[in-house]
Amino acid sequence: MKGKTLVISGGTRGIGQAIVYEFAKAGVNVAFTYNSNEELAIAQVKDLEKNYGIKAKAYPLNILEPETYKDLFLEIDKDFDRVDFFISNAIISGRPVVGGYTKFMKLKPRGINNIFTATVNAFVVGAQEAAKRMEKVGGGSIISLSSTGNLVYIENYAGHGTAKAAVETMVRYAAAELGAMGIRVNAVSGGPIETDALRAFTNYEEVRDITAKLSPLGRMGQPQDLAGACLFLCSDKASWITGHTMLIDGGTTFK
Numbered sequence: 001m002k003g004k005t006l007v008i009s010g011g012t013r014g015i016g017q018a019i020v021y022e023f024a025k026a027g028v029n030v031a032f033t034y035n036s037n038e039e040l041a042i043a044q045v046k047d048l049e050k051n052y053g054i055k056a057k058a059y060p061l062n063i064l065e066p067e068t069y070k071d072l073f074l075e076i077d078k079d080f081d082r083v084d085f086f087i088s089n090a091i092i093s094g095r096p097v098v099g100g101y102t103k104f105m106k107l108k109p110r111g112i113n114n115i116f117t118a119t120v121n122a123f124v125v126g127a128q129e130a131a132k133r134m135e136k137v138g139g140g141s142i143i144s145l146s147s148t149g150n151l152v153y154i155e156n157y158a159g160h161g162t163a164k165a166a167v168e169t170m171v172r173y174a175a176a177e178l179g180a181m182g183i184r185v186n187a188v189s190g191g192p193i194e195t196d197a198l199r200a201f202t203n204y205e206e207v208r209d210i211t212a213k214l215s216p217l218g219r220m221g222q223p224q225d226l227a228g229a230c231l232f233l234c235s236d237k238a239s240w241i242t243g244h245t246m247l248i249d250g251g252t253t254f255k
């Protein structure tokens with residue numbers, strides 16, 4: 001993995017941040033994006049370069065405008081000589097999800113569309129740009145984060161759950177067509193993981209307690225629980241895994 005480059009959206013918090021550090025520990029150079037946390041992103045770049053001896057750089061990105069991925073990758077081209085891995089991780093919250101993060105009878109097309117744009121369209125444009133670069137180095141690995149909220153009911157999660165179901169299908173289509181370029185495409189789907197996104201749930205404490213109770217492991221998921229799976233899927237150890245969703249739910253979905 002050493003000397004290769006990861007491009008990841010939303011590397012400043014939660015699962016994205018854990019993935020950034022997991023790859024940095026393996027000697028992978030990291031180009032990550034931020035949205036609101038510029039200061040944190042700059043401090044993180046310094047920390048990564050100082051403590052892990054890798055090249056790191058942070059770039060602003062708004063996944064509600066997926067086409068801007070094209071400019072982002074042109075910037076990344078100036079700073080990194082190759083792209084080997086792309087992880088579509090960022091997620092929107094707050095005002096843009098109004099009408100999307102709610103009960104079925106209160107869903108509104110605008111909120112649903114925003115979530116779809118930020119989840120599916122952003123994955124598509126980001127993965128297309130990444131694939132063009134991966135082709136030049138003989139292949140690579142692409143991952144979309146997903147959530148078990150497309151398999152089991154989570155209150156207010158209809159907008160996100162349906163977008164995650166869609167992105168998992170898009171992953172399979174991408175895998176079918178990009179394999180010829182040596183590019184593998186998979187999804188990593190998590191059960192409830194302790195991050196800001198989950199803490200923003202109106203029923204966060206209930207979800208936390210139910211998850212710990214449902215899991216045979218007796219605890220909530222942590223960002224690191226998904227980061228290891230991403231590193232594995234990008235490594236040669238996963239060389240014949242493509243078009244799949246890896247489920248990491250602490251055993252909660254079965255119960």
Ligand SMILES: NC(=O)c1ccc[n+]([C@@H]2O[C@H](COP(=O)([O-])OP(=O)(O)OC[C@H]3O[C@@H](n4cnc5c(N)ncnc54)[C@H](OP(=O)(O)O)[C@@H]3O)[C@@H](O)[C@H]2O)c1
Nearest residue numbers: 010012014015034035036037062063090091190193195197
């Ligand atoms: N938490 C869970 O329970 C869970 C479970 C399964 C899957 N997932 C998935 O894992 C991924 C990460 O979730 P998380 O819980 O780690 O989220 P999080 O802690 O809320 O972090 C969100 C990240 O996305 C960035 N972001 C926010 N709005 C953005 C925008 N408009 N454009 C571009 N970037 C934006 C943030 O950047 P700034 O910090 O700069 O604002 C931050 O880095 C998501 O795809 C999520 O669906 C989460």
